[in-house]
Structures are given as structure tokens and as C-alpha cells.
Amino acid sequence: MLDEETLFIVSQTFKALSDPTRIKILHVLSERQHSVNEIAERLQMLQSTVSHQLRFLKNLRLVKYRREGTTMIYSCDDEHVMSVLKQMIDHARHH
Numbered sequence: 001m002l003d004e005e006t007l008f009i010v011s012q013t014f015k016a017l018s019d020p021t022r023i024k025i026l027h028v029l030s031e032r033q034h035s036v037n038e039i040a041e042r043l044q045m046l047q048s049t050v051s052h053q054l055r056f057l058k059n060l061r062l063v064k065y066r067r068e069g070t071t072m073i074y075s076c077d078d079e080h081v082m083s084v085l086k087q088m089i090d091h092a093r094h095h
Contacts, residue, residue, distance in 0.1 A: 013081055016060050021045070022053050023085065029063060030082050033075035 002010075016022055024043050028034060036054065040047040054074055057063040064077035076082050 012060055013062070016057060016062060017081070017085060017088075019053070021049065022057060025050065025053055025057065026062065026076065026082065026085055027089070029074060029076050030086065033073050035071050035073055037071075039074070 017026075021043075025039060028039055028042055034042070036047055036050050039045075039054075040050045043050070054063060054065075058065065058077075062076070062078050062081055063074050065072045065074045067073075
């Protein structure tokens with residue numbers, strides 16, 4: 001039987017992966033670390049939208065950041081989840 005904490009973490013992780021914007025951000029970060037501005041430019045999104053989604057992903061410990069002066073540099077923080085995401089992308093591409 002799964003305990004409540006495990007169930008909550010799994011459901012929140014799937015919730016994070018159910019949003020196309022968050023999938024795009026995680027996919028970009030799977031390639032290498034980026035600043036918010038770089039992600040926004042690459043995905044042609046508003047910086048505020050990217051920042052909001054990064055905050056959500058950070059709260060779930062799916063991404064982490066470090067500060068370089070005034071710039072926040074984001075990277076992936078959970079290789080297990082990134083592996084699942086990559087597998088799902090590969091699966092979708094083969095259909």
C-alpha cells in the first residue's frame with residue numbers, strides 16, 4: 001500500500017507534467033541550464049509566464065536555480081522525472 005505522502009508527491013509530479021508549458025520548459029532545461037530570459041526567448045513566451053511556471057516546478061523540486069549576479073540560472077533537479085519525461089516524448093514521437 002502506498003502512503004499518503006508518496007501518493008501526494010506522485011500526483012503533484014504528474015500534475016506538473018500535465019501542462020504543455022511546463023513540459024516545454026523542462027525539455028529546454030534537459031538540454032542545458034538556462035536563465036529565465038533565455039527560456040522565454042527560446043519558447044517565445046513572456047518572461048512572467050516562464051517565471052511563474054519555474055516557481056511551480058521549483059516548489060516540486062523538479063528544477064533548481066543558482067544566482068549569477070542578478071540572473072537566476074535554472075537547471076533540472078530530478079533526473080528520475082526527466083527520464084520519465086524523455087521516455088514519454090520518445091513514446092509520443094513513435095506513434
